[in-house]
Amino acid sequence: MMPDRGFSPERRAEALVEALPYIQRFRGKVVVVKFGGNAMVDPSLSQTFAEDVVMLRSVGIRPVVVHGGGPQIGELLARLGKQTEFVDGLRVTDAETLDVVRMVLVGKVGRDIVGSINVHGAYAVGLSGEDGGLIRAEARDAALGFVGDIVAVNPGIIERLLAEEMIPVVSTIGSDAAGQAYNINADTVAGALAGALDAEKVVYLSDVPGLLRDIEDLSSIVARATVDEAKAMMADGTISGGMIPKVEACIEAVEAGARSAHMLDGRVPHVVLLELFTDAGIGTMITRSDAAEASEEDSQ
Numbered sequence: 581m582m583p584d585r586g587f588s589p590e591r592r593a594e595a596l597v598e599a600l601p602y603i604q605r606f607r608g609k610v611v612v613v614k615f616g617g618n619a620m621v622d623p624s625l626s627q628t629f630a631e632d633v634v635m636l637r638s639v640g641i642r643p644v645v646v647h648g649g650g651p652q653i654g655e656l657l658a659r660l661g662k663q664t665e666f667v668d669g670l671r672v673t674d675a676e677t678l679d680v681v682r683m684v685l686v687g688k689v690g691r692d693i694v695g696s697i698n699v700h701g702a703y704a705v706g707l708s709g710e711d712g713g714l715i716r717a718e719a720r721d722a723a724l725g726f727v728g729d730i731v732a733v734n735p736g737i738i739e740r741l742l743a744e745e746m747i748p749v750v751s752t753i754g755s756d757a758a759g760q761a762y763n764i765n766a767d768t769v770a771g772a773l774a775g776a777l778d779a780e781k782v783v784y785l786s787d788v789p790g791l792l793r794d795i796e797d798l799s800s801i802v803a804r805a806t807v808d809e810a811k812a813m814m815a816d817g818t819i820s821g822g823m824i825p826k827v828e829a830c831i832e833a834v835e836a837g838a839r840s841a842h843m844l845d846g847r848v849p850h851v852v853l854l855e856l857f858t859d860a861g862i863g864t865m866i867t868r869s870d871a872a873e874a875s876e877e878d879s880q
Contacts, residue, residue, distance in 0.1 A: 598857070598858060599857035599858070602856060602857045602858075603639045603640070603641075606641050606780055606781075606856065607639065607640035607641060608641075608642070609642065609780035609781075610643075610777045610778065610779040610780060611642065611643050611644070611781045611856070612643075612644045612773055612774040612779045612781070612782040612783070613633065613644070613646070613783045613785065613852060614646045614647070614648075614766055614767060614782070614783065614784045614829075615629060615645055615647045615648075615693065615785055615846070616647065616648045616650075616766060616767075616784075616785060616786055616846065617785060617787040617846045617847070618787050618846065618847055619785055619847060620647070620648075620649070620651070620652075620846075621651055621652075622847075624849070625846065625847065625849065626692070626696050627696060628850050629696075629785075629852070630693070630696040630697045630700065631700070631850070632850055632851075632852040633704075633747060634697060634700040634701065634747075635853060637703060637747055642742045642745075643747055644742070644747070644748050644750065644777065644779075645693060645704075645748065646750045646752065646766055646769050646773060647685070647689055647690065647749065647750070647751065647752070647766060648685075648752060648765075648766030649681075649684050649685045649688075649689040649766075650671075652684050652688060652689055653680060653681055653684045653685070656680055656683075657677065657680055660680070662677065664677075667723065669825060670720075670724055670765070671727070671763065672725055672727070673725040673762075674725045674726070675725075675726065677725070677726075677763075678725070678761060678762075678763060681753070681763045682708075682761060685751040686708045686753065689751070690708070690749055690750075690751040691706060693749050694749050697747055697749070703746060704746070704747040704749050705741055705746050705747070705748055705749065707737065707748060707749070707751070708750065708751040708752075708753045709750065709754040709755070709764065709769065710753055710755045710761060712734065712736060713737075713755075714733065714734055714735070714737055714750070715732075715752075715753075715755070715764065715769065715772075716730070716731045716732040716733070716734070716754060716755070716756065716757070717729060717730055717731055717755060717762040717764055718756055718762075719762065726760070726762050727762060727763050727764075728754050728756075728762025728763065728764045729764075729768075730754060730764060730768060730772050731756075733772050733773060733775075733776040734776075735773065738777065752764045752766045767825065767826070768829065768832070770782055770784065770829070770833065771829050771830075771832045771833030771838070771841070774833045774836065774837070774838035774841075775833065775835075775836025775837035775838060776836075776837075779837070779838045779839070780839050780840075781839060781840050781841070781842060781856070782830075782833040782838045782840075783841075783844060783852060783855065783856075784826065784829060784841070784842065784843050784844065785844050785845075785846030785851065785852075786826060786843070786844075787845070787847060788826070788843070788845060789801055789844075789848075789863060790803075790843045790844065790845070790862075790863040791805065791810070791813075791823065791826075791843055791864040792823065793813075793818055795820075795822075795823060801863075801864065802864050803864060803865070804864070804865050805864065805865075805866050806866070806867055806869050807831050807834055807835065807866060807868055807869070808869075810827050810830070810831055810866055813827075814827060814828075827843075827866075829841075830842075830843060830864075830866040834867065835868075839867070840865050840866065841865070841866045842855055842863055842864065842865050843863050844862060844863035844864075845862075845863065848862065
């Protein structure tokens with residue numbers, strides 16, 4: 581049960597009523613959530629994230645969690661005395677680094693997320709993209725080592741877990757036909773899974789409040805945009821720097837088949853519920869077109 585945060589009984593009732601049409605609209609739908617940023621290393625935010633995911637499941641939505649683990653990987657590599665090199669934001673991954681990446685993502689971060697969810701019930705199951713041939717990959721560039729691009733997604737294992745009302749927690753390691761493992765960008769995996777699962781939404785949690793027209797001005801957030809509008813903002817320089825890969829991940833997810841993609845600030849407690857179940861929302865939503873957005877609103 582959520583603790584009393586000072587709201588009157590009337591206000592709490594209003595919040596439930598406001599959430600009802602969204603719960604009805606999304607019941608039975610897949611929502612892919614990419615968990616990253618400071619929320620992953622802040623215990624209180626990890627707890628509220630787990631509560632959000634369990635809440636989604638409890639009202640009939642089918643959440644799939646995809647996680648990264650860059651800070652944790654970097655920390656262990658530093659403790660091991662191994663230097664980390666990045667090229668265009670991607671970690672150069674030799675065989676030794678790959679072992680560390682797999683150990684951290686699958687054996688540590690993934691297990692921690694599963695554990696935090698399962699405090700509320702035996703719901704979560706951890707797996708990696710290597711399991712059940714979930715993510716087939718190939719090397720992106722020899723200079724990057726074992727950094728992979730997604731070749732194909734076989735979502736069968738996730739679909740079986742969802743059919744059993746479980747919550748899959750996916751570590752972003754893929755493999756090729758010969759069994760060679762590859763480190764894959766978590767944003768990319770979330771988008772590809774959302775498309776393969778015909779997801780209603782894919783939600784990206786990071787350390788920015790959403791799409792900003794001016795990265796220095798938090799009030800310049802863009803609440804809604806179509807894919808074409810987002811591409812235009814990148815082309816004219818409105819979106820630049822570190823915002824580009826985040827927006828590209830949203831665009832790729834929508835073009836792969838997700839109904840909408842959302843950029844949210846993972847530092848805000850219960851941000852997933854605020855975005856999905858309130859009229860105002862809290863981050864940025866990107867859709868294929870204005871018509872698709874209008875259709876979604878009309879059905880709510």
